């Protein structure tokens with residue numbers, strides 16, 4: 193029998209079997225990427241606000257630095273992070289190498305430039321007079337920044353979704369700092385790579401289908417959201 | 432009268448460009464002051480300084496006798512509110528827009544709810560609370576912007592061209608609200624305007640500003656009579672002309688404003704006078720139609736400016752006339768730069784200033 197057809201068949205059996213080991217991998221992929229995105233947003237958003245709202249020398253340089261970093265090959269970053277987390281590295285004593293924490297931190301670093309760039313662009317697209325509007329209505333400087341961030345919310349959300357997308361789909365960082373330990377640090381991409389090498393195409397294809405579904409799903413949501421403009425209105429209602 | 436704000440030898444430059452030059456002006460408690468000046472004369476910049484949003488490069492600003500410094504500026508901003516020339520809405524509901532400043536002031540929810548609904552009814556937008564602000568028409572947005580500032584009941588209210596892009600109905604609502612706020616809340620109001628008619632009826636005083644310099648300050652009647660010549664030469668004011676008036680046998684007046692343009696007015700005057708025709712009172716057509724309008728002139732379109740739902744045209748009939756029509760009629764009439772058109776207005780629409 194054709195190993196590819198066999199693989200596809202096995203893949204669908206797995207997907208519909210509800211196998212806990214299989215879905216454990218799916219869960220880890222989503223969870224690690226989710227935490228990584230949240231971390232990156234936590235430190236990336238304030239940085240984007242500084243770049244987007246302040247005028248300073250070297251601003252273009254900083255912006256092009258983050259833009260360039262988006263294209264960083266994931267294996268190269270994975271290697272750098274491996275060196276940082278390894279026993280002899282600066283964070284070696286923490287013993288994070290090959291733990292979920294290492295993957296989450298590593299992927300957070302990976303998606304940070306992407307989130308910063310998109311968020312900065314979104315903030316810069318807001319009418320700068322909006323800051324004066326918030327101020328004249330009585331906002332302090334920090335409240336003014338928050339008002340601008342709210343106006344940029346569409347772009348900010350988009351940036352975070354793009355970051356999540358990249359984290360879920362990348363292999364280099366997860367493999368090099370996570371090690372792909374089965375049941376502990378393996379995720380969709382590391383398992384696709386592992387099972388393909390082992391010749392277990394059924395599992396590899398099953399994981400790939402799930403990964404594609406996630407990525408397509410995310411993009412579908414973005415598209416629908418743009419269409420329905422559901423991201424355009426937000427904020428508390430008076431009641 | 433007590434001065435609410437005092438500007439002493441105030442100047443403002445952006446890099447090398449001086450935008451405001453040695454301005455000394457007192458804004459008195461409870462008054463409505465109109466800043467009348469042409470494009471680029473510095474009206475917006477001056478309002479922003481009065482709103483404590485822009486820092487002067489020279490001179491002094493005092494608010495109720497207290498000099499404005501970097502330390503007290505955030506505190507002072509709570510005492511003044513500016514409505515901007517270009518209407519900006521937060522991308523949220525009308526309610527949240529109007530409530531914004533009250534929330535910044537940490538007002539209790541129940542108070543906010545009450546005040547917002549009062550402010551909205553003042554600008555005739557009752558029941559608009561839950562509408563998305565960005566989906567409102569330009570006129571409605573401008574009224575939300577006004578409500579958003581009024582609801583704060585600040586001592587000082589700064590309005591930058593509050594009716595410039597509004598149709599007469601919306602403009603009337605806005606002017607009414609301005610007068611009410613001044614009368615009932617004793618709000619001190621500074622309005623930057625191009626609109627001669629508005630400058631004549633609303634304010635207690637007018638300051639003429641040109642090239643960053645305030646050339647005249649006075650009561651409207653004073654400014655309009657004493658300075659009528661100066662005013663007419665003032666580029667800010669559309670459709671204002673100086674001419675020689677002669678009364679006719681049937682009791683009207685013919686004003687020769689030069690270049691072969693003779694305008695019929697109902698007011699009985701003779702000698703050198705200034706007249707003003709509101710752009711809204713002028714009817715535009717592609718052919719000479721018979722109507723009751725006593726003044727009909729043929730000319731060409733020399734400029735087209737779109738603003739909101741309106742289109743502002745300049746028609747040269749020997750003298751330039753500003754005419755306002757809706758975007759819809761503009762496209763239906765198929766007009767272009769250079770198009771030959773007729774303008775018409777009634778003799779009673781000619782105001783002697």
Ligand SMILES: Nc1ncnc2c1ncn2[C@@H]1O[C@H](COP(=O)(O)OP(=O)(O)OP(=O)(O)O)[C@@H](O)[C@H]1O
Nearest residue numbers: 445448450468469470471472473474475476477516
């Ligand atoms: N941030 C800025 N940087 C540089 N120049 C500025 C800035 N703001 C205003 N100017 C300049 O200052 C001058 C006065 O501008 P301002 O907006 O105060 O005029 P205005 O009287 O409000 O004009 P308009 O009737 O067109 O609104 C203009 O020449 C403008 O180009």
Ligand SMILES: [Mg+2]
Nearest residue numbers: 474475516591
């Ligand atoms: Mg202006």
